[in-house]
Amino acid sequence: MIFEKRTERIVLAIFFVIALCIPLFLEDNSFFVGKVTTILILAVFVMSLDFLVGRVGLVTLGHALFYGLGGYLFVILTPEYEAVNFWVYAIYVMGISALVALVVGVVVLRTSGIYFIMITLAISQMVYYFFFDSLEFGGSDGLFIFMKPDTSIFGLSFLDLDNPSHFYYLSLLAVLITLVAIKIILRSRFGRIVEASRLNPERTEALGYNIFAFRLISYIIGSTLAAYAGLLFALQYGYVNPQFMTWEMSGTALVMSILGGMGTIYGAILGTITYEGLLYIFEHLSDDWMLFMGGSIILMVLLLRKGLAGYLEKLLEK
Amino acid sequence: MSTELFFVQLINGLQYGLLLFLIASGLTLVFGVMGILNLAHGSMYMVGAYLVWYFVAVTGSFTVSAILSAVIALGLGILIERVLIQRLYNRNHLDQVLLTIGMIFVFNSLQSILWGNDPYGVAVPEALSGSVPFTDNSSYPVYRIFAALICIAIAAALYFMVSKTRLGMLIRAGESNREMVEALGVNIKSLYTIVFAIGVMLAAISGIIAAPMRSIVPGMGESVLITCFVVVVIGGMGSIKGAFVGALLVGVISTFAAVLMPTMSNMVIYLFMILVLLVKPQGLFAK
Numbered sequence: 001m002i003f004e005k006r007t008e009r010i011v012l013a014i015f016f017v018i019a020l021c022i023p024l025f026l027e028d029n030s031f032f033v034g035k036v037t038t039i040l041i042l043a044v045f046v047m048s049l050d051f052l053v054g055r056v057g058l059v060t061l062g063h064a065l066f067y068g069l070g071g072y073l074f075v076i077l078t079p080e081y082e083a084v085n086f087w088v089y090a091i092y093v094m095g096i097s098a099l100v101a102l103v104v105g106v107v108v109l110r111t112s113g114i115y116f117i118m119i120t121l122a123i124s125q126m127v128y129y130f131f132f133d134s135l136e137f138g139g140s141d142g143l144f145i146f147m148k149p150d151t152s153i154f155g156l157s158f159l160d161l162d163n164p165s166h167f168y169y170l171s172l173l174a175v176l177i178t179l180v181a182i183k184i185i186l187r188s189r190f191g192r193i194v195e196a197s198r199l200n201p202e203r204t205e206a207l208g209y210n211i212f213a214f215r216l217i218s219y220i221i222g223s224t225l226a227a228y229a230g231l232l233f234a235l236q237y238g239y240v241n242p243q244f245m246t247w248e249m250s251g252t253a254l255v256m257s258i259l260g261g262m263g264t265i266y267g268a269i270l271g272t273i274t275y276e277g278l279l280y281i282f283e284h285l286s287d288d289w290m291l292f293m294g295g296s297i298i299l300m301v302l303l304l305r306k307g308l309a310g311y312l313e314k315l316l317e318k
Numbered sequence: 319m320s321t322e323l324f325f326v327q328l329i330n331g332l333q334y335g336l337l338l339f340l341i342a343s344g345l346t347l348v349f350g351v352m353g354i355l356n357l358a359h360g361s362m363y364m365v366g367a368y369l370v371w372y373f374v375a376v377t378g379s380f381t382v383s384a385i386l387s388a389v390i391a392l393g394l395g396i397l398i399e400r401v402l403i404q405r406l407y408n409r410n411h412l413d414q415v416l417l418t419i420g421m422i423f424v425f426n427s428l429q430s431i432l433w434g435n436d437p438y439g440v441a442v443p444e445a446l447s448g449s450v451p452f453t454d455n456s457s458y459p460v461y462r463i464f465a466a467l468i469c470i471a472i473a474a475a476l477y478f479m480v481s482k483t484r485l486g487m488l489i490r491a492g493e494s495n496r497e498m499v500e501a502l503g504v505n506i507k508s509l510y511t512i513v514f515a516i517g518v519m520l521a522a523i524s525g526i527i528a529a530p531m532r533s534i535v536p537g538m539g540e541s542v543l544i545t546c547f548v549v550v551v552i553g554g555m556g557s558i559k560g561a562f563v564g565a566l567l568v569g570v571i572s573t574f575a576a577v578l579m580p581t582m583s584n585m586v587i588y589l590f591m592i593l594v595l596l597v598k599p600q601g602l603f604a605k
Contacts, residue, residue: 059412107592111599114355114411118551119595122588125544129584247544251357251419258416288431294423301417302405 002183007309007316008266012179015269019172023165030164034236037164039276040171041232044178046256047268048225051182053254054263055191056218057198058109061117061250062124065104066223068245069097070230072131075143075240086149086161090231097227098220105219109212121247132242142241145234161235171232175269178225182265185221194218259300261309270308319577326456327573333462335569336469337528341542342549342561343476344520350556351493351513354403355414358421360543362518366391366525367534368429371438380443384526388519395518399511407510426536435536440529465527472523473562480558489513493556545572548591554601563602 003009019040026032045067052058073093078084108119131137138144148161151170159166185191197204197211205211234240243249252275260271278296282289304311319327345359366387373383402421406414441447442461449457480486488509491499500506532538549568553560568587575586594602 053412061415107596111595114349114555115551115595115599115601117355117411117415118547118555119592121544122548122551122591126585126588126592129588133581133584135581248540251415254412255416255419258412262412288427290423290427291431294420294425294427297420297423298402298417301413301420302402305409305413 002180002187003266005313005317007313008264010316011270011309011312012266016176019175023168033164033168035280037168037171037236038233039272040168040175041229041236042253042256042276043269043272044171044174044232045226045229046253046260046272047175047178047182047265048222048229049250049253050257050260050263050265050268051186051225052219052222053257055186055198055265056194056215056222058215058219058222059117060108060120061247061254062120062122063223063226063253064245064247064249065120065124065127066097066101066226067230067233067249068131068240068242069100069127070094070227070232071234071240071244072137072143073097073227074231074234075145076137078145078147078149080146083147084149086151087153089149090228093231094224094228098224101220101223102216104223105216109215109219121250124245124250125247128242128245128247131245138241140242142239142243144239148235148238167236171236174228174232178228179265179269181225186265190214190217255297259297259304259307261307261311261313264307264309267307267309270312274308322452322456323577326452326458327577328570329458331570331573332566333466333569334573335566336466336473337524338545338549338569339562339565340469340472340527341521341524342546342553342565343473343558344517344524345546346550346553346556346558346561347476347489347520348514348517349550350558351489352403352407352510354406354514355411355418356403356517357415357418357543358425359418359517359521359546360539360541361422361425362391362395362521362539363525363528363542364429364539365394365425366522367440367529367532367538368433368438368525369522370526370529371440371534372433374440380440380530384523387526388523391522392515392519394522395515396511398518399514403514404507404510422540425539429536438534440534442530461530465531468527472520476520476558485509485512545587548587551601552591552594554604557601557603560601560603 003012022036023033045063049060049063052060052063070093073096074089077092078089104123108116108123111119131142132140151157151159151161159170161167161170186195193204193209194214197209197214201211230244233244256271256275257268258271259275260269261267279289279293282292286292341359341363344362345356348354348356348359369387369390370380370383373386374380377383398421402417406417442459446461446464449459450463451457480489488499488504491504492506492509496506545568549564550561551564552567553562553564567590571590572583572587575583579586598604
């Protein structure tokens with residue numbers, strides 16, 4: 001069983017049962033389905049961040065760089081008025097993102113601690129301004145996707161991306177795959193060494209492991225997953241712009257992951273849903289939603305020290 | 319680029335750099351002494367600018383408004399430290415990041431509730447409104463020179479305080495060994511409150527000084543915050559001397575970049591920071 005904790009199994013079971021049913025009950029309400037789809041896509045992004053920050057120990061404030069990159073790469077690679085195959089191009093996008101993560105990783109992993117936070121922030125800001133000031137990539141308006149790709153595999157097509165419910169299930173699938181993939185990685189020998197190098201880098205190094213290489217590979221994995229989430233987000237809304245890679249985006253994802261319970265992975269899903277849910281409620285209650293949102297964040301830091309997952313585990317674990 | 323333009327840009331760059339130093343000094347002081355990474359530092363800059371705008375509109379005097387705003391900022395700093403920051407000393411950087419992001423939300427929201435989202439400007443005080451002839455056909459505004467001098471004076475005062483006074487001695491001692499300072503009978507809690515409040519006040523004073531030169535708009539805190547991060551990282555986190563050098567470098571580089579390569583100017587300081595970290599992963603004046 002890759003889900004070791006009882007709380008984890010309960011939370012995920014409830015989540016997937018509800019998530020599977022949502023489009024069945026809300027067939028007519030495509031706005032709501034779209035909203036939940038966005039939350040699922042964000043959950044993928046936040047899980048990939050949670051893996052890096054909570055498990056590998058790489059506190060990055062520039063993760064949104066790859067979120068935006070996923071969207072931009074897709075638009076740049078595809079011909080403007082031709083529906084391409086989704087899966088093929090998803091692989092292209094993730095492949096190039098992995099290469100970018102390799103280069104960025106080699107640079108940022110030279111630093112550690114607070115400097116790591118700052119250099120990741122600086123690199124993502126640099127790329128943000130690159131796209132923001134660029135003429136060929138649409139500047140601050142970004143780029144538009146005119147044709148939704150088709151999703152057939154060997155000529156068989158199950159999903160029509162123009163249908164909100166179909167897109168919803170594609171995103172739910174991404175959540176499932178990301179969750180299981182990260183869990184399998186963490187349970188593997190590789191994952192154990194990565195965690196060891198977070199908990200005690202000196203000792204891990206002394207055992208003969210090249211922790212730089214392990215961190216670099218983890219950084220590439222986390223960044224590539226983020227790029228996939230960004231690709232989905234861009235496809236859902238039909239555009240990509242520099243706002244995808246602002247530091248606020250990275251910061252918000254960090255808030256979601258801490259809120260859910262850092263390093264628990266399933267907590268990232270909880271955190272994303274809770275954050276977006278609160279945001280939705282506050283935005284509808286008042287123009288001053290930021291005040292309530294900020295207040296809630298402050299209260300949660302002070303009261304929920306281990307996040308929502310930590311709180312639930314205290315209730316449910318024996 | 320003509321010599322004249324070169325010097326004008328150089329002065330612009332240094333003046334901007336001095337202002338950056340003033341903002342960054344509070345950030346680096348608080349980080350160096352208390353180990354707190356305050357993302358809401360930019361919000362304090364915004365608070366300073368809005369307060370001085372508000373008081374100028376009420377009282378009509380820039381000097382009175384500036385003093386009032388700085389005192390309020392000091393009080394605000396004490397309040398925030400006592401109510402929120404104090405609970406975070408034993409937590410990791412992540413919790414600090416989260417809490418101070420929450421504070422950014424609150425301050426931005428309060429700004430929009432209290433003063434709305436229109437851009438404002440503060441008139442340059444009458445006595446400082448002229449300009450100094452620079453060459454035959456160019457001149458330089460007196461207020462900008464005044465602002466630069468104030469920044470230098472505050473930098474000097476800060477240096478004097480940290481290196482020559484008893485408070486500064488305690489600050490330096492607290493930086494290197496918190497437990498030992500406590501064991502010697504110093505109340506480290508109130509020392510931290512003072513340091514944090516000074517940090518907040520420095521950010522607010524920067525906002526006050528910047529108010530007549532820049533427009534007062536929502537979000538002004540965040541943009542300045544990120545630039546300050548670049549400054550303190552280049553200089554070495556926690557080092558005031560580093561912040562000074564880093565601020566002048568960033569000020570001059572970004573000013574020249576805006577003239578020489580407008581399409582890439584925003585990227586240049588980040589590129590510079592990355593290069594610095596590649597050579598010196600802890601910044602120029604790391605401890």
